[in-house]
Each structure stands twice: as C-alpha cells, then as structure tokens.
Amino acid sequence: MGVADKVNKFRDGVKEDHTIQRIKRDSARAAHALPSASINYILDKVPVIQWLPKYNPRWILNDMLAGFTVGVLLIPQSLAYAKIATIPGEFGLMSSWLPNFAYFIMGTSKDMSTGPTSLMGLLTAEIIESLHGEGFTPQAIASAVAMSIGVYSLLVGLLKLGFILEFVSVPVLNGFVSAVGIVIMLGQIPSLFGVSVGTGTATIIHELFAQIPQFEPRTIGIGFGGIIMLVLLEKIGARWGKKSKVIWLLVLGRSAVVLVIFTGLSYGLNKDRKDDPLFALSKVKSNGIATPKMPEPALFTKVFSKAVVPFIAMAIEHLAIAKGFGRKNDYVIDQSQELVYLGVTNFFNSFFSSMAVGGAMSRTAVNSNSGVKSPFYGLFAGGFVLLAIFFLSPALFWIPKATLAAIIVTAVWHIVSPPSVFAKYWKTSLVDFIASMLSFWVTLFVSTEIGIACAVGFSVVYHVLTSAFAKVQRTTHMDEPGHSPEKTQYPIYDSYSEVPMDSQVFKFNEGIIFSNAYHVKGKCFDVIQTHNSGSVVALEAQRANRNWSVSGVRKVRKMREKAGILNEPPTIQIVVLDMSMVAKIDTTGLVALSDLKADLVRYGGEETELRFVGVHDDVRAVFHRFGWELYDAESVHPNNRSKSKGNPVYSSMADAVNERTERVAGEEIGPEIRVHGSEKV
Secondary structure, three states: OOHHHHHHHHHHHHHHOHHHHHHHHHHHHHHHHHHHHHHHHHHHHOOHHHHHHHOOHHHHHHHHHHHHHHHHHHHHHHHHHHHHOOOOHHHHHHOOHHHHHHHHHHOOOOOOOEEOOHHHHHHHHHHHHHOOOOOOOHHHHHHHHHHHHHHHHHHHHHOOOHHHHHHOOHHHHHHHHHHHHHHHHHHHHHHHHOOOOOOOHHHHHHHHHHOHHHOOHHHHHHHHHHHHHHHHHHHHHHHHOOOOHHHHHHHHOHHHHHHHHHHHHHHHHHOOOOOOOOOOEOOOOOOOOOOOOOOOHHHHHHHHHHHHHHHHHHHHHHHHHHHHHHHHOOOOOOHHHHHHHHHHHHHHHHHHOOOOOEEOHHHHHHHHHOOOOOOOHHHHHHHHHHHHHHHOHHHHOOOEHHHHHHHHHHHHHHHOOOHHHHHHHHHHOHHHHHHHHHHHHHHHHOOHHHHHHHHHHHHHHHHHHHHHOOOOOOOOOOOOOOOOHHHOOOOOOOOOOEEEOOEEEEEOOOOEOOOOHHHHHHHHHHHHHHHOEOOHHHHHHHHHOOOOOOHHHHHHHHHHHHHOOOOOOOEOOEEEEEOOOOOOEOHHHHHHHHHHHHHHHHHHOOOOEEEEEOOOHHHHHHHHHHOOOEEEHHHOOHHHHHHOOOEEEEOOHHHHHHOOOOOOOOOOOOOOEEEOOOOOO
C-alpha cells in the first residue's frame, strides 16, 4: 500500500470515527452557544443587575428598618462570636461590614443575614488552638482560615460542584450542629462564673466542678442577669409581640438592649477602676478599619487543609438557611451563586484580619420578621456596622465578658436538636441513628473534624457495603407451597407511553438516600416547572405581591426555552412516583421527598396530588416509622382522599395516572395526552 493510500485510509478513518465526529459536533454547538452562555453566566454572578431595575420604591422603608435591625443585632453577636473564636472583639466587628455590602450585589435571598456565626467561631478557635505556639496571632490565623474557606467556596460555586455537600446527611448534620452548640455553651460557662478552664468537653466539665469555690458572685450576677433578661424578653415577644409594634421591635433587638443596659451598668461601676474592674471586661478597642493586608503565604499553607471541615459546615448551614427561608417566603435561591458569594466575601474579608463568615439563623429570622423586601437591606446593615467601628469604640471597652457569654448561650441553645429528633431517627432508621450519634458524641468529646468525618465515613461505607452485598429475592410460583398471595409484588408496568398533559411520572432506578436525595428532588421539580404551570390562584397571588426575586422566573424561562416550550403549559394536577426499583430509603431521602411534596403543593395548589406506585414493604415500613402514612388507593374513594393525611399507593401505573378526582364543580379534565419518552431526570 502506497503512502497516498495510507493517507486516504487515515482520512477516511477520521471521517468515520464516531468519537471524533461527536467531538466536532459538540464543539460546534458549544462555540455557537458560548457568547449567550457567557453573558448569562456573568449575569447570574451579579444578581443585583437583574432585580434592582424592578425594585419597588415603596419597599425602601421596609429594607431600611430591617437593615438597621440586623445592624444593631450584628454588634453584640460579632463581638460574642469573636470571643468564641478567641480573637479580639474588634476583629469580629471588622468581619461584619463587608459581607452585607457584598450580599447586596451578589446575594439571591432577601432574608439571608451573613456575618460571624457561632459555628464558624468554634471551628476557627479549634484551628487557632492547633497552631498555638507557632508565632502567629489569633486574628492572623482566623484571616487565613477565612481566605481558605473563600478559595474552597469559589471553586465549588464557580464549577457548580455543590452536590459534594450532599454526602453529609440530615441526621449527621443535626448531630454535628447539636454537639457544636453544646461545646460552644460549655466554652462560655467559665465566663459566666468568672473562672478559667482548659479546652475540651471533659476538661471543662471536670475543672468547672473543681473550681466551684472560686466562682465570682458579681460575675454570676451579671451573666445570669443577662440570660434571665434575654429569656424574659423572648417570652414577652412570643405573647405580646404581635399586638404591639414597640414590644416587637424591643424583642427583635433584645441582644442589643441587654448589651446597652449592662454596658451602662459596667461603666457606672468601673469607670474609676479601669485597671481593676469588679468583673472581667471585653476591652474592645476599635480604631477604624484596619489597613488591608494579605494573610502570610506560610500561614495560609498551614491552615488550608484544616479549613475543609469549616468550609463544609459553613456551606451546608448557609444553604440550608437560604433554602428554608426561600421556601417559606416563596422565592428561589441559586445555590451555586450563594457559594460564589461566600467565596468572594470570605476571600476579600480576610484582608482585614477578619474571621470566616456565613449565614446566621437567628439574624436571618430577625431579618425576615422585620419585613425585609430585598437584599437592599445590606447597605443599611453594613453602614450601621461601620458607624459602630468608627464611633462606638469607647463604649465597647466596658462590655462585661459575662454579658457576651449570656448572649452567646441564649443564641446557641436553639440550634441544639431536642431528644425527640434523635428518637425519630431511632424509629426511622438504625443506620441514620448511629450516624447521628457518631457525629454527636465524637464531635462533643474529640473534635469537630473527626466527628463529621467518622459519621460521613460510616454512612458511605455502609451504603457501599449494602450495594456490594445486595440481596436477591426469588418470587415463588402460584402453585408452590411457599407462595403467599399477600406477598405478591405489585404488577408494575415496565414502560408507559401515554401520560395526560396535567401529570408527570418519575421512575427512580435506585435507592433514595443522602447522597442523591436532593439531586433527585431538584430534578423532579425542575421537570414539573418546565412542562407544567402552577395553579391560577398561586399565580394571581404572586402577581398581586410581586416578589423581588427574578432568578426563579429566569430559571424556568431558560428551562422551557431549552425544551422548546413557547406557550404556557397545562397546570400540574398529578405527580406519580414509581418506587418499584427503590429498595431502600433513608431519613434524608424522606426529608427530600417531603420537601418535594411541600414545593408541589405551593406550586400547584392544595388540590395537586402526589401518588405512589410499587412501594416495597420494607420501604413502606420506613415511611411509616418516619410518620408519613401511605394507604392503598383502592381502599379510599378518590373524592375522600383529601381528608387523609397520607398519600395513596396504586397497584398499577395506569390507575395512578388516569384516575381523576372531582376538583371543582363543573370543571372537566381535558383529554389531552402527551407522549412520555424515556428522558432521564
């Protein structure tokens, strides 16, 4: 064969090669879509460009009130959480102004309040303790941690790798956070009694009891006086807050009220004995914003690997808070964008010797209850913190340490899950209970890093082993002695080609567990929003109360454009979950399906139905132990199912899809049929 023949053969081989041709086609499509995709990507990273032009001027008073309220709350909390992190209080304040300004530009939640948190304080303190004696100041180590977390957040957010956070299940997270809450409170008890103790849960408990004779009565009075006042204000707010605007405002800012009262008392008692106060003072010295400087490269290298657990904990906590309040107030957040925001704000905040920041549940709740309308509130909150940094330094010096401890304890005890939560894990799944207990006890008595690593490792290993040693069950024939009619499997259709236009059917091809639960839930709801509209009532309510957020609308519009849907699709009425291939489900899977059910009702209205097909007995038992009742559809008439608290299980896909309930008098369900392909979601 000559050279020319070889060249021709090679050219023909290239033309006919499937992989090369696919690369060419995909490259051409990517090049064509690149300009518009790049523009959309940039717009997604700066959400303020999308919502600010549609901002309603009447919202300005709400955002101003919410901003000042959050700003007032940030002062005591940033000082208190800096105390947890074992850095000077002024660096807690320094951590609080930039995140608010950045969130105005980059945030996708109107309620979210970011800044120092108790969780980040504790995890930062552990890293500072591990580097004790290496010549670095605590605030320098804290800023290096913040920069490391910023780098992790940017990588995960920009590359949309948030799914890796789903390997921390709900039980593991609750066990971890509860243990962290107890560790934080134990760490503040010495300040409430005026003594010094070592580190570690067991050491703190032992040394506290050993030092009972050295407890200081004046410090105890200041500390527990603050706790009592904070609890009383909370109780007053719960009883009379809705009846009186003054009481409502007083209760929202109760931490600031207590701080002002006890700081004033401290000044009156100690102004003439600055060097020998009656009780320990915080002695905060704020002299304005520090000159920006990058953390030392050598220090950054030392803490980078140690910052993995703080990043995971911060990201999960932040996203859980953002999603929770988005669901509560009817708007959609962008998880990847929230991580990008956390990356940017922590990275640049670290130049001011600041600690790592993230979303705070208590401040977010206060922000939401204040009637906030948009992230515009961040300008007022950040501005208020700047005023404190520049003008309140003389007053901050006199804050009693016991008062900060009281604020921390009352803020943190709400994050500790009650025993009933863990009892529910025990009832639902022994594996989830063990994982939560590993997370809780190891975090409590060893360290946060080992605690969450043990629990996640246990969960992953367990599910890998159960997959490796999967059980095989033989179905007995009708004429065999061991055959039991009660154990006959549901006759599930392996395929179904026609589904009504007002319905969606999803078939899961594996178990629904912590590693895939929220991914599956999100994909299902995306398909529903793409191919079906929400209820008319919900749509009218949204138009009447136009929401600040446009990201959810943009997402749905892009999904429908991609699917070629130009007109408004039919309203969603029925969603069927085919569980015939689901052999196991855990607590996180059930929580994710509960969220899907709640989102479905909110989107489609109370009349929207969630139906199941082919739920195996073992899986059905887990639903029951979780408290989610499933009943056989044949046992309840369709028009009476709204009275049931559970969801129907059908014995055939045809019945689940085609059975209709009389919804509104005179309303008829159209005969439109959609071909349901084998699209994987």
